[in-house]
Amino acid sequence: MTAHGEGERDEAGQPADVPSGSGSPAESIAVPAARERARAIPEAAVARLAVYLRVLSGLEERGTGTVSSEELAAFAGVNSAKLRKDLSYIGSYGTRGVGYDVAVLIGQIERTLGLTKKHRVAVAGIGNLGHALANYGGFLNRGFPVAALFDLDPDLLDVPVGGIPVSSVDDIVEVCREREVTIGVIATPTEGAQDVCDRLVEGGVVCILNFAPVVLQVPEHVEVRKVDLAVEMQILSFHVARRNQEAMVVPGVAGTDAGPPGGGANGNGNSDSAPERGDVDGMVVRP
Template identity: 80%
Template sequence: MAAQRGQRNGVAPGAAEVTAPIPRVTAGGPEVPAARDRARAIPEAAVARLAVYLRVLSGLQEQGAGTVSSEELAVAAGVNSAKLRKDLSYIGSYGTRGVGYEVSVLIGEIERILGLTRKHSVAVVGIGNLGHALANYGGFPGRGFPVSALFDIDADLVGIPVGGIPVDHIEDITRVCLEREVSIGVIATPPPAAQGVCDRLVAAGVQCILNFAPVVLQVPDHVEVRKVDLAVELQVLSFHVARRADGPPPVRRTVNGRVDGMVVS
């Protein structure tokens, strides 16, 4: 059991070693990064941004844009253009110097890298308030992530359709997930139930989990977990409010009427 990996910072240390390409001390020559390794080489942080670029690009395409410059795209995505170009360079060279990027080409390449050319069935476990909201998201954000199974422990909910899908009992999770080839499990249960649900999902062959329960899940190394933690988000914001309260935003706090040696008042 390894703790969950790469969330809101890098990829986990120990865990990474397992999946990472073996240091590759190829006999008879220096390291020869195979073309396939390219994907591995994309920083996790860049992957998340590629998803953002993709959304922005889709918007541009709907507006009929044919090409974009790195600067335009960067502003729309809320990053600086150097970072954007670096991110795009991880997936290849699809721009034209002096011109920019062709929107449709970029969309295609990012979708390919993110694996969006294939559909990923999603199962939502825990049909409470949040589970309802998730199930109703309708095909889930962007196409490509059809919700194909819902589970709850409450027998009264079983059979009732939510967002068009009937709820199954959690006991059937393994069978149903296998049948419907679920590749992503979403945990929206109360905290105490989360680890148990996670274990069942893993047993059912689900390799990726999106966890909304405020619990640190323990999973085997080959399972990828991402978490969305409301409490953490709010507390980080709270920290910033607090910082602002003490800290001297524009100029350093005064000490005896002085600021860094400069007389202030």
């Protein structure tokens, strides 16, 4: 996806014509230049950098000082060429003949991902999923302090969850502005999602992680990512079906000869880039 160069990218970039300047269209530097905005790091690489970061943190804890691209790639489940290319986007921090200094690399990736600045997070929809997000201290806290929780249910109001009292969705705008929230997580059911989203945006949130199975409408300066469990399940279903079909063609192994045969182990990952996700029906937990 779980992800990549999804179509709808704001292709247009900026309006072709200069907004204010009325005059002669002719020779300005303009038109093609609009497109030259170097998007630097490929979207797909950004997602992997986050993975490398986790692996590197683990290595650092275990006192490892340096790693080769080969080793790091193995831990992250990618191949080494891809890893080196990904790292090359953020600069040259390796030492030829040696490898990468773990601490240095961690620092550089954090810088690139903007993790030096702590982004305050608000979670809307304190059902099971919301609880899961708010409760586990170690989760969001590594750079993403949860600063506010919102729900409709009056029974939840002011009850602290993971140390933070739940506020009313009516106060989203106000609270988000006060606490300078920049990232919003929507864990509400489908119905409330767009409304909550609008409020978060009005409250100054610029990035949204959406668990509700709807395509949110947002102004273009807002970035949305979607996580849709039902879609993930359906993708898995597709692969089971495909596998079964293939098995049908090649008779060979039929029975339920259980157990991992050779025990071969391959790295894994979401084998794709899942742009939009949705689901057949409400899947998210209670408001």
